[in-house]
Structures are given as structure tokens and as C-alpha cells.
Amino acid sequence: MKIIIINYGAGNIQSIKFAIQRLGYEAILSDDPEEIKAADKVIFPGVGEASSAMQKLRASGLEKLIPELKQPVLGICLGMQLMCNYTEEGDTKGLGIFDTDVIRFQKDVKVPQIGWNQITSLKSSLFNDISENEYIYLVHSYYAPVTETTIAESTYGITYSTALQKDNFYGTQFHPEKSSTVGEKILENFLKL
Amino acid sequence: MLTKRIIPCLDIKNGRTVKGVNFVDLRDAGDPVELADIYSKAGADELVFLDISATEERRKTLANLVLKVAEKVNIPFTVGGGISSVEDVDILLKNGADKVSVNSSAVKNPQLINELAGKFGSQCITVAIDAKQIDGEWKVHLVGGKVPTELNLFDWAKEVEERGAGEILFTSMDNDGTKDGFANEALARLSTELNIPIIASGGAGNIKHFVDTFKEGKSDAALAASVFHFKEIEIEDLKKELKKNDIPVRL
Numbered sequence: 353m354k355i356i357i358i359n360y361g362a363g364n365i366q367s368i369k370f371a372i373q374r375l376g377y378e379a380i381l382s383d384d385p386e387e388i389k390a391a392d393k394v395i396f397p398g399v400g401e402a403s404s405a406m407q408k409l410r411a412s413g414l415e416k417l418i419p420e421l422k423q424p425v426l427g428i429c430l431g432m433q434l435m436c437n438y439t440e441e442g443d444t445k446g447l448g449i450f451d452t453d454v455i456r457f458q459k460d461v462k463v464p465q466i467g468w469n470q471i472t473s474l475k476s477s478l479f480n481d482i483s484e485n486e487y488i489y490l491v492h493s494y495y496a497p498v499t500e501t502t503i504a505e506s507t508y509g510i511t512y513s514t515a516l517q518k519d520n521f522y523g524t525q526f527h528p529e530k531s532s533t534v535g536e537k538i539l540e541n542f543l544k545l
Numbered sequence: 546m547l548t549k550r551i552i553p554c555l556d557i558k559n560g561r562t563v564k565g566v567n568f569v570d571l572r573d574a575g576d577p578v579e580l581a582d583i584y585s586k587a588g589a590d591e592l593v594f595l596d597i598s599a600t601e602e603r604r605k606t607l608a609n610l611v612l613k614v615a616e617k618v619n620i621p622f623t624v625g626g627g628i629s630s631v632e633d634v635d636i637l638l639k640n641g642a643d644k645v646s647v648n649s650s651a652v653k654n655p656q657l658i659n660e661l662a663g664k665f666g667s668q669c670i671t672v673a674i675d676a677k678q679i680d681g682e683w684k685v686h687l688v689g690g691k692v693p694t695e696l697n698l699f700d701w702a703k704e705v706e707e708r709g710a711g712e713i714l715f716t717s718m719d720n721d722g723t724k725d726g727f728a729n730e731a732l733a734r735l736s737t738e739l740n741i742p743i744i745a746s747g748g749a750g751n752i753k754h755f756v757d758t759f760k761e762g763k764s765d766a767a768l769a770a771s772v773f774h775f776k777e778i779e780i781e782d783l784k785k786e787l788k789k790n791d792i793p794v795r796l
């Protein structure tokens with residue numbers, strides 16, 4: 353199986369590569385459109401700030417490529433947020449794969465949310481053998497509200513989407529690569545799609 | 546529900562853990578990677594590696610260690626100690642650290658916080674603050690609490706939040722090493738006045754101290770070293786007791 357982690361200068365991709373390695377697979381970092389198109393699975397990471405990440409995607413032509421991919425694609429954290437229509441962070445237009453905006457947490461909670469929260473209302477084969485209320489690791493200041501594409505929810509002040517899916521596109525607000533054995537199982541489910 | 550975090554802290558010198566640890570099942574007590582793996586399996590929510598090396602090879606050794614930890618460990622970890630530039634942070638994050646913590650370098654050059662938050666995002670920038678009370682006022686200290694500054698703890702904490710810190714790791718030098726409990730009054734004030742997570746550090750001696758810092762100190766996370774390293778407290782026992790006290794934890 354050919355697994356590509358899209359490499360566009362977004363922060364902590366080493367951890368994703370290692371997590372996949374612990375599952376017994378090998379992932380390749382790439383920004384080459386042909387290589388990405390030919391992969392069996394594509395992981396779209398993202399750590400950092402939205403508008404500068406989006407700028408990098410535009411500059412490299414990945415902005416057009418990603419929404420056209422046909423194989424399973426998993427966006428993680430900011431990767432998931434960039435797959436939405438728009439994010440308030442840096443007033444940034446996204447890839448428009450998930451039909452929702454991403455907005456900032458209100459002042460009634462500490463921002464960023466950092467730590468382990470629970471996932472509920474699990475709806476996708478991404479969560480095969482994962483129980484309701486399992487713990488996953490999150491660190492973020494912006495969130496996608498619950499919409500039709502929501503496949504997992506968490507609560508922090510409000511209830512919001514911690515995972516999204518539309519067709520072959522998946523997104524997790526949490527970091528499966530940092531969410532202990534639960535996260536590794538979710539990552540493995542994605543690789544087995 | 547977001548849970549309260551339990552964070553063992555490992556002191557690192559030249560790529561090895563410094564303080565003696567009391568793990569019978571550990572093949573090499575000085576190997577931070579093996580220790581990190583044991584803690585992650587024992588239920589730690591996060592790990593902090595504090596580098597106290599002073600050699601010229603320091604940066605390279607630490608970067609290599611981070612890579613090895615990231616390869617093995619499936620929970621988040623923070624790296625601190627001697628970090629003073631964008632380049633320092635870049636290599637640590639690229640090698641797999643989730644967060645970095647800055648301390649003295651931020652006091653000497655507060656603009657560093659803005660630069661790091663702007664480049665890497667607030668979520669991976671922890672500002673560590675060491676402070677102790679002098680004539681009733683909490684004063685920020687440097688070099689592990691040895692050098693006092695004129696900065697007031699609460700003023701400095703607010704400033705680092707405004708400059709883009711994602712969380713604060715507050716160590717009370719008055720409590721550190723005493724095993725008499727955390728500085729809950731100051732922690733509660735930080736937690737109330739600021740809108741970013743606060744990690745309590747310094748003073749952990751028993752399980753009740755953790756209950757108190759989450760309840761009275763309103764802390765979001767608690768960090769400790771020796772009580773975990775010497776097995777005075779097992780993380781699982783600690784979390785069960787926290788849960789009994791209606792404190793949300795990952796169990």
C-alpha cells in the first residue's frame with residue numbers, strides 16, 4: 353500500500369509518519385502531484401496558522417489537486433479545518449470539501465483547548481471497534497460546528513465536530529497519531545478503508 | 546468532556562535522564578525513551594522533557610532525542626530548556642515534539658513569544674514561569690529560581706498570554722521540592738485572570754495535593770517528577786482517586 357503524507361511545510365508530520373510505522377506500514381512525505389494522485393491513501397496534516405498554510409497550498413498547486421483526489425484522504429487538525437469552506441483564523445478561504453465554516457471558541461472556555469476529550473455520536477467506519485466516549489488528544493482554538501458531514505462530536509463549552517466525512521474525504525480535529533492506542537486504531541481503520 | 550492532565554517531567558542531561566528513577570522493570574534507568582514509553586503506557590496524558598545540558602553539542606543531542614521519543618511514544622510531549630530562537634523550535638517540532646516551552650529566553654526577549662506563536666501557532670508554545678514570593682509579592686525568577694527579576698508573576702503571565710503563548714507552566718519555587726502541595730492560591734488567580742490553560746508545577750507529594758490543585762488551584766494540568774520517578778504515586782491510582790473526587794480524567 354502506498355501512503356503519502358502531503359508535505360507542504362506544515363509542522364509536526366514526523367509524528368504521523370512514526371505512528372504509521374508503528375502500525376507496520378511505511379508512509380512517504382511528498383508534495384509531488386503525480387505521486388499524490390497515485391497513492392492508495394493520502395494524509396493531509398496541518399499544524400500552524402490557517403492563512404499561511406493555505407498560502408503554501410496555493411503556491412504549490414495543491415489547493416486544486418486535493419479536492420479532486422479519488423482515494424481516501426484524511427485531514428488532521430488544521431488539515432481538516434482547511435478542507436472546510438472557510439475559517440475565521442486569518443480570514444481564510446478553505447478547500448470547500450466540507451460544507452461548513454470553522455469558527456473560534458468563545459471566551460467562556462480557555463483557548464486553545466489542550467488535552468484529552470471524548471468522542472461521541474460516532475458514525476463512520478473510521479471508528480470501527482472504537483467505543484463511544486473514548487478519549488482523543490486535541491489542541492486547537494477553532495472548531496467546525498455540527499453539520500451533516502459530522503461523524504464524531506465532542507463538547508467544549510459547545511458541542512462541535514471532532515471528525516467529518518464526505519465521500520472519500522475524512523477529517524479529524526484530534527490528533528490520531530498522539531491519541532494513544534485509540535488514535536492508532538482510528539489511523540489503522542483509515543488505512544484499511 | 547475535557548479532562549485534567551497528569552504530566553510526568555523528565556530532566557535530561559546530554560540525552561540521558563538525570564534524576565535517579567526507581568523502576569525495577571526498566572532496563573536502562575537513564576534512557577529517556579524507555580521511561581517515556583513506560584509512562585505513556587501507565588496512563589500519563591503528556592510528557593515534558595526538560596534539558597539541562599550545557600555543552601556545545603546540546604542542540605544536536607536534544608534534537609536526536611526528540612526524534613527517538615516521537616518514534617516510540619504515542620502521546621504528546623513538550624520539550625524545554627535553553628530554547629532561544631525560531632531555529633531551535635523549528636528543528637524540535639520537525640523532529641516530532643508537539644510543544645516547546647520557553648522560559649528565561651522569553652523574559653530576556655519577550656518578542657520571541659510573538660515570533661514563535663506567529664510562525665508555529667500558539668498551540669505549540671508553552672511559556673514556563675518560575676516564581677517565588679518576596680515580601681508577599683510573587684516575583685519571576687530565572688535560572689531555575691536562582692536569579693530574581695523585577696517582574697511580577699501575574700503581570701508577566703498576562704503579557705505572555707497577550708503575546709501569543711498557548712499555555713503557561715507555572716512552577717512555584719516556594720513549593721518545589723517541599724512535597725507540601727502546589728501553590729494553589731497563585732494558580733487559582735492565574736487560572737481566573739487568564740484565558741489559556743495553566744499547568745501546575747512544584748510541590749507534589751501525595752495524591753491529595755493533585756486533588757487540591759485541580760479543585761482549589763483551578764489548574765488544567767499538573768506536572769511532577771520525583772513522586773512518579775520514585776513510584777511514590779502510581780498514575781493509575783492517582784487518576785482513580787481524582788475520578789472519585791469528580792475530577793474528569795482519562796482512565
